[in-house]
Amino acid sequence: MTEPAALSSAAKQERLVDEEEEFLEAQPFDLLAVPVIGPLLRWRHSRTLLQIPLLAISIVMIFEGLLGPTLSPKNMATVLTWVHFRGALVVAILCAGNLFCLSCPFMLVRNFMRKWIHPRFAWPRRLRNKWIPIALFVAVLFSYELFGLWASPWLTAWVILGYFAAVLIVDGLFTHGTFCKYVCPIGQFNFVASTVSPLEVAVRDHEVCDGCATRDCIRGRREPSSPLVILQRGCELALFQPDKVGNMDCTFCLDCVHACPHDNVGILGRLPAGELMSDPHRSGIGRFSRRNDIAALALVFCFGALMNAFGMVSPVYTVENWLERTLHFQNQAGVLAILFTAVIVVEPVLLLGLAAWITRAWAGVKNSWLGVTVRYAYALSPLGFGMWLAHYGYHFFTGLYTIVPVTQNALAEIGWPILGQPQWTLVGLPKTVVEPIEFGFLLLGLAGSMLVAWRLAQDDSEKHPMRAFAPWGVLCVILFLCCAWLMTQPMDMRATMLAG
Ligand code: SF4
Ligand code: SF4
Numbered sequence: 001m002t003e004p005a006a007l008s009s010a011a012k013q014e015r016l017v018d019e020e021e022e023f024l025e026a027q028p029f030d031l032l033a034v035p036v037i038g039p040l041l042r043w044r045h046s047r048t049l050l051q052i053p054l055l056a057i058s059i060v061m062i063f064e065g066l067l068g069p070t071l072s073p074k075n076m077a078t079v080l081t082w083v084h085f086r087g088a089l090v091v092a093i094l095c096a097g098n099l100f101c102l103s104c105p106f107m108l109v110r111n112f113m114r115k116w117i118h119p120r121f122a123w124p125r126r127l128r129n130k131w132i133p134i135a136l137f138v139a140v141l142f143s144y145e146l147f148g149l150w151a152s153p154w155l156t157a158w159v160i161l162g163y164f165a166a167v168l169i170v171d172g173l174f175t176h177g178t179f180c181k182y183v184c185p186i187g188q189f190n191f192v193a194s195t196v197s198p199l200e201v202a203v204r205d206h207e208v209c210d211g212c213a214t215r216d217c218i219r220g221r222r223e224p225s226s227p228l229v230i231l232q233r234g235c236e237l238a239l240f241q242p243d244k245v246g247n248m249d250c251t252f253c254l255d256c257v258h259a260c261p262h263d264n265v266g267i268l269g270r271l272p273a274g275e276l277m278s279d280p281h282r283s284g285i286g287r288f289s290r291r292n293d294i295a296a297l298a299l300v301f302c303f304g305a306l307m308n309a310f311g312m313v314s315p316v317y318t319v320e321n322w323l324e325r326t327l328h329f330q331n332q333a334g335v336l337a338i339l340f341t342a343v344i345v346v347e348p349v350l351l352l353g354l355a356a357w358i359t360r361a362w363a364g365v366k367n368s369w370l371g372v373t374v375r376y377a378y379a380l381s382p383l384g385f386g387m388w389l390a391h392y393g394y395h396f397f398t399g400l401y402t403i404v405p406v407t408q409n410a411l412a413e414i415g416w417p418i419l420g421q422p423q424w425t426l427v428g429l430p431k432t433v434v435e436p437i438e439f440g441f442l443l444l445g446l447a448g449s450m451l452v453a454w455r456l457a458q459d460d461s462e463k464h465p466m467r468a469f470a471p472w473g474v475l476c477v478i479l480f481l482c483c484a485w486l487m488t489q490p491m492d493m494r495a496t497m498l499a500g
Helices: 009-026 037-042 046-067 076-095 105-113 131-146 153-173 178-183 185-196 206-210 255-259 292-310 314-327 332-363 369-398 400-413 431-460 465-488
Strands: 199-203 221-223 226-232 265-269
Touching: 037 046, 037 255, 046 076, 046 105, 046 153, 076 153, 076 185, 076 369, 076 400, 105 153, 105 178, 131 178, 131 185, 131 292, 131 332, 153 178, 178 185, 185 292, 185 369, 199 206, 226 255, 255 265, 292 332, 292 369, 292 465, 314 332, 332 369, 332 431, 332 465, 369 400, 369 431, 369 465, 431 465
Parallel strands: none
Antiparallel strands: 199 265, 221 226
16 A cells, blocks of 8 residues: 655654644643652552452442342443443543553453463464454444343343453463453454543653663563563553554553653643544554554444444334345344444445545545545544444433442342432433533544544645545535434433333
8 A cells, every 4th residue: 555645754754743742832741740640650550459449340240240130220230331331431531541441350350360370372463453353343232232231231241251251261372462452342442442532651752762772661671680580561562662653552551651761651642633644653553554454443433333323223123123024034133234234334335435436536646445445444433432422421421320229229139228228210410411412522523533534635635635535524424414313313221210
């Protein structure tokens, strides 16, 4: 795939650096320099401190899911997983960054296991891409609809248990951060979503790195007298700090922060989605324009958001019934397979294919059809994230207080009713408050996608940037209208007492 010819890559890189410098000069920010929060995060055991409560909650959820109430709105496993966890995750990514991976309870258990079990194998080279987690991500969305996971505490508990088992098996066999980088569907969701986050783990001063002899941020800090003894792990995701660009593949684990002997890694403020506006070489990743798998991940992220929301609005039942009657399907799996294929495969291929064709023909962009498609696929990430935010935010805010009665109920059930009797009437914020927030999220996503597409178009066609941009701008508006229409439809209030 060739680089766009209009601006040289050096000029583009220079422009991006200028923009970032301008942005940071205007708002210099390093989370690690903030009183209280900074020292806490720099503490060597900060991640463990964050992971322990999530592990404790996961264990409670597993027990509740297996042994607690069978009605999902009364069970902690379903309410916390499908109402609170998803909503809190996307809001945290919007406000800060990939905080779920930072606090990941699965990694706490994995690290504990690795004290005794040392993996011996390297992940096969052919699998060092995103195709497996893409398939798993689609499988999770598909299973969610097919098995009604939101309505089954028992199945939800098994999903959590299965996740722990998968982490232990994969990272028990394979070295480094294999599960996070090449398997975990939640991680991939977080990686794509956090490309629009305002914070990034990054080098403070590149000149310090230029003079750094040890490169501990990637190699790990070693015992001086015995180099085989690692005192602090380096980046397990193969991201070398001086060459790292953006949040893709970064779990915010802060290992590089603790390993750097020069205290040269911070959690820095940046232009949200700025990393999508250019195509530099990225450590551990390469160029986005050469990663068809990551572009496909960005598309599944965006169109999966549409499918996930479509699966819970009233019109989907009409479409499903029509498909059942027309194709004489006896089971729901076949109908869902057709819907998923239409929304996640056929729709993006047609829409992006057409947009890429117009860009090449009208703006004279020399790149191949696939090259243009891959390049602009990333521009849809902000809009996709806006849709996830609107959807998960809707459930999160309208079901915000449901955590109170399910906790009261769980305590009462084990004979310890210290919080009183469950107040099942507590639900969440009214729709009149939540709906404007949803549309705000969608508009933010639209603005982000348009901006990214515009910057890519400027780079691709100095003469006709508007021609290169127009098809992608129209595509963004079409997708935004689809999202807005979906959010105005009557929606299932899954896993809450308002569920139909
Ligand atoms: S981040 Fe720290 S350890 Fe890594 S190259 Fe720079 S100075 Fe060296
Ligand atoms: S060690 Fe790697 S994954 Fe962890 S915060 Fe640093 S760059 Fe991100």
